[in-house]
Amino acid sequence: MQTPEFQGTHLFDRLCWAKENLEGHQSDYRVVYEDSVDECAKILVPDPNWMACALQGGILPPVEVYWELAKDEAKPDFVKHTRGHLLHNTKPIEAMTEEQAIEYLIMKDCPASVWRTYNKGNKQKMVICRKDQLPATREWRNAWKISDDLSINAKAA
Amino acid sequence: MANGKIKADTLEHSTAGSLDTQYVVNGSAKAWMSLNGADTIAIRNSLNISSVTDSGTGDYLHSFTNNFDAADYNQQNNGDASDGVNCGASITQTYSSSSSRSRYYNASYTVFDAVLASVANNGDLA
Numbered sequence: 001m002q003t004p005e006f007q008g009t010h011l012f013d014r015l016c017w018a019k020e021n022l023e024g025h026q027s028d029y030r031v032v033y034e035d036s037v038d039e040c041a042k043i044l045v046p047d048p049n050w051m052a053c054a055l056q057g058g059i060l061p062p063v064e065v066y067w068e069l070a071k072d073e074a075k076p077d078f079v080k081h082t083r084g085h086l087l088h089n090t091k092p093i094e095a096m097t098e099e100q101a102i103e104y105l106i107m108k109d110c111p112a113s114v115w116r117t118y119n120k121g122n123k124q125k126m127v128i129c130r131k132d133q134l135p136a137t138r139e140w141r142n143a144w145k146i147s148d149d150l151s152i153n154a155k156a157a
Numbered sequence: 158m159a160n161g162k163i164k165a166d167t168l169e170h171s172t173a174g175s176l177d178t179q180y181v182v183n184g185s186a187k188a189w190m191s192l193n194g195a196d197t198i199a200i201r202n203s204l205n206i207s208s209v210t211d212s213g214t215g216d217y218l219h220s221f222t223n224n225f226d227a228a229d230y231n232q233q234n235n236g237d238a239s240d241g242v243n244c245g246a247s248i249t250q251t252y253s254s255s256s257s258r259s260r261y262y263n264a265s266y267t268v269f270d271a272v273l274a275s276v277a278n279n280g281d282l283a
Contacts, residue, residue: 010223015222039212043211044210045198045200045208047200050207069255084282109220137196138195141214
């Protein structure tokens with residue numbers, strides 16, 4: 001299905017269009033990350049409708065728009081967003097592969113302190129894996145950490 | 158949009174009265190999510206959600222595709238435990254305009270993985 005020309009259309013309206021017209025895509029990818037040594041590993045799960053938008057193209061704004069809004073919100077005198085138009089008026093990005101979509105999502109929804117330095121330091125702070133590389137049950141969930149012995153087929157947490 | 162628009166400020170019923178459409182626009186949920194919160198976490202259905210982060214037992218953070226305009230939106234949570242009896246109370250821990258983190262508790266005030274966790278957010282979008 002062809003995406004309508006959405007630049008200038010409110011992002012929420014685009015999401016409503018996508019929900020009505022696109023089939024959700026359940027990704028097998030998961031992002032495991034640790035943003036605090038005192039906490040267990042966290043696991044980011046992509047939303048199927050969001051992934052459908054990413055694969056379709058022409059719907060989502062560039063990830064840099066979210067960074068700009070985050071900068072505004074971090075200011076001490078922030079009350080409410082005044083640059084929300086960036087979400088709606090910035091040219092939407094083209095279709096992504098599932099792998100590119102995961103990278104986008106990491107830069108949108110994971111803390112920047114994690115993804116900017118994910119492989120620096122003594123221990124890997126973030127890893128992308130398949131969901132079958134996670135423990136099958138949630139036993140001892142609050143003790144999960146990224147495995148020290150990472151490989152393509154091994155358990156990631 | 159391709160299908161056009163109907164613009165109206167008021168909806169009027171033949172006998173039951175009328176309603177300003179701003180109530181419909183402002184009162185509708187701007188984001189919602191139904192989540193399988195046990196075993197392998199997965200989003201079952203949603204609107205305006207980009208991801209959910211499993212942060213530990215009964216601890217989930219959902220991120221919005223279209224941010225709210227401020228961190229003052231309303232959130233309703235509900236969670237069902239695996240025994241089908243315990244209905245989870247939940248506490249929203251942290252709000253921002255881009256995400257919200259919730260923890261689910263059972264009747265004994267113990268954090269639990271909700272078999273079905275649902276969230277709805279009302280408020281003004283950015």
